[in-house]
Amino acid sequence: MNQFFSMLDHALDLGRSFVLAVIVSSSGSAPRSSGAKMAVFENGETAGTVGGGAVEYASIREALDNFGKKASWTRTFSLTEKGENALNMACGGQVEVSFVFVDKSDQPFRELFARIKKGFNENQDLWLVTKCDHGAVTDMGVYDPVGGLHFFRKTQYLSEDQQAQLFKSDPTVLPGEPSFMAEPLNDSGYTYIFGGGHVAQALVPVIAAVDFKPVIYEDREDFCQPGLFPGVHHVIRGDFGAIKPQVSLTSKDYVVIMTRGHAWDYQVLAQVLKSPSAYIGVMGSRNKIRATKERLLADGFSEEAMERIHWPIGLAIKAQTPAEIAVSVGAELILCRAQLREAHRSEQGEKREGRVCPAI
Numbered sequence: 001m002n003q004f005f006s007m008l009d010h011a012l013d014l015g016r017s018f019v020l021a022v023i024v025s026s027s028g029s030a031p032r033s034s035g036a037k038m039a040v041f042e043n044g045e046t047a048g049t050v051g052g053g054a055v056e057y058a059s060i061r062e063a064l065d066n067f068g069k070k071a072s073w074t075r076t077f078s079l080t081e082k083g084e085n086a087l088n089m090a091c092g093g094q095v096e097v098s099f100v101f102v103d104k105s106d107q108p109f110r111e112l113f114a115r116i117k118k119g120f121n122e123n124q125d126l127w128l129v130t131k132c133d134h135g136a137v138t139d140m141g142v143y144d145p146v147g148g149l150h151f152f153r154k155t156q157y158l159s160e161d162q163q164a165q166l167f168k169s170d171p172t173v174l175p176g177e178p179s180f181m182a183e184p185l186n187d188s189g190y191t192y193i194f195g196g197g198h199v200a201q202a203l204v205p206v207i208a209a210v211d212f213k214p215v216i217y218e219d220r221e222d223f224c225q226p227g228l229f230p231g232v233h234h235v236i237r238g239d240f241g242a243i244k245p246q247v248s249l250t251s252k253d254y255v256v257i258m259t260r261g262h263a264w265d266y267q268v269l270a271q272v273l274k275s276p277s278a279y280i281g282v283m284g285s286r287n288k289i290r291a292t293k294e295r296l297l298a299d300g301f302s303e304e305a306m307e308r309i310h311w312p313i314g315l316a317i318k319a320q321t322p323a324e325i326a327v328s329v330g331a332e333l334i335l336c337r338a339q340l341r342e343a344h345r346s347e348q349g350e351k352r353e354g355r356v357c358p359a360i
Contacts, residue, residue, distance in 0.1 A: 002120040002186070007047045008039055008102075009113040016041060017104045019063035023050055024074070024132060024181060025096040025173070035128075035171035035183035039102075042067055050097065055079070059097050070101045072136045098130075098137045108152035115142045115150065119186060123213070126186040127167050131156060133178045143167060143182065169341040189252030189278065190215045190233065191333065194240065194268045195259035196223035199283065202326035203256070204229040207333055212254065217247065219264075240264045249275035254333060256313065258283040266292055273305050279336045281313035281329065310336075 011018060023036045038048040038056065040063035050056050058077055066073065079093045102109050119126035124144040131139040131151065141151035143166075149158060158166070158180065166172050166182040174180040191207060193200050196218035204214045208231025216235045218224045224237045238246045240259060249255065255272045257280070259265050265282060269292065272280055282289070289311045296306060314328030315335070 002117075004037070004039075004048050005113055005116045005120075005185075009110075009117065011039070011041070011047075012102075012104055012106075012110060012113070015104045018042075018102050019067060020100045020102055020137075021050055021059045021063055022098045022100070022130060022137065023095055024098045024130070024137075027093045034173060034181060040064065040067075051095075055095050055097075059099075062097070063099055066099065067101070070103065072098070072100045072138065074098045074132075074136050098132060100137045100140075109140075112140055112142060112152045115147075116185065119144055123188050124186065125188045126184070127182045128185050129166070130181045130183070131178050132181070138178070169344045187211075187252060189213070189250065189254065191254040191256060192217055192247060192249070193256045193258065194218075194243075195257070195264075196220070196228065196235075197258065197260060198322040199258050199325050199329075200256075201228050202322040203329055205231045206326045206330040208232070210330065210334060212333060212337075217243065220260075241267045243268065243271055249277045251276040251278055253277050254279040254281075254336070256281050256283075256329065256333075258313070262288050262292065266295060269309070270296070270299065270301075273301060273308070278340060279310065279333065280308055281310040281332065283313045283325070283329075284311065286312065 008018070018039045018041045021038045021040060023034055025034055036050045038046055038050045038059065040046050040060050044060070044064060046060060050059050055077055062075055074096060076094055076096045079095065116126065116128070119142065124146065127143045129141040129143055129149065129151070130137055131141070139151050139153040139156065141149060141156065143149040143163070149163065162174055166174050166180060168182070169184060171181060171183040191212040191214045193203065193214055194217045196216050200216060204216070207214055213233040214229070214231065215233050216224070216229055217238060218235070219238065219240055221237065224235050226232055226235050229235065236246050249272060255277045257265050257268050257272070259268065262284065265284065269280070269282060273296075282292070284292070293306060310332060313332065314325060315331045317324070317328050319325045319328040
């Protein structure tokens with residue numbers, strides 16, 4: 001998402017106007033949900049996606065056919081074979097897409113993109129807020145817990161109660177006239193990978209591509225070179241036996257333990273189990289896991305504490321090579337994140353039993 005808005009900001013720097021297409025609602029078997037967005041340039045080039053296929057093609061044609069109007073409007077596409085606005089699809093359902101013309105000289109949008117860039121650079125929790133009047137986007141804004149809510153065309157007021165309803169872990173719509181949609185752009189959590197070996201080197205680009213922010217923690221200088229980890233947020237060289245001076249784990253953070261040996265794995269695991277981390281995964285054989293569990297119990301850790309651990313790490317896809325293991329671990333992280341978001345939606349404020357994100 002950071003890359004998408006950086007591209008749009010750069011396009012304005014180059015003097016290129018574009019139409020921003022945003023899915024404001026969807027139902028049935030729609031390819032993407034609320035918040036998916038795509039920019040369409042006058043020459044037909046695009047950035048981002050609203051799901052591909054017929055919906056995306058129709059959205060591109062809609063944007064190009066109306067590019068010269070320099071306006072905002074909304075279209076509903078029906079994912080059916082017949083009927084009004086039908087796209088000759090058998091999926092069923094419909095998608096409502098709002099189109100916003102962004103002029104190359106539009107200062108409010110420059111301010112919007114600057115605020116988004118600042119939020120990403122400072123790793124803030126960040127939401128994009130879209131205001132719709134009668135289905136058409138009329139204003140956009142940014143919210144972060146520190147700086148609050150700022151719209152960029154007109155002054156808008158949302159009560160604390162309205163904001164509490166909007167700013168969640170998934171795109172959320174506050175109905176009414178006007179209506180408001182809030183889409184999370186950035187989660188301040190990191191994914192700390194303890195160990196910089198071959199699997200870690202394969203894992204970093206996999207999870208960076210799906211919006212995790214990987215941080216490598218290693219004690220060996222040769223394995224602390226950022227060039228080994230395409231997409232890494234940053235690299236820390238430190239002592240596995242004392243991570244706290246450089247790492248302060250929160251409930252938004254994920255932990256992946258894959259050091260060069262079980263002794264270092266244990267040192268890290270004994271520390272992170274005392275943290276509120278959202279996910280803890282440990283790579284290793286079942287014999288190693290059994291021995292580590294016995295040692296944890298002997299050192300006073302409870303069975304309940306160990307239920308938080310994903311071991312052996314990753315989904316069971318019979319992975320063998322570092323690249324295959326990276327896919328397995330990446331898939332488990334995606335699953336865990338989705339489960340956490342689902343829990344946040346359905347169990348607001350309720351305490352979950354068992355593992356935070358149970359294994360399959």
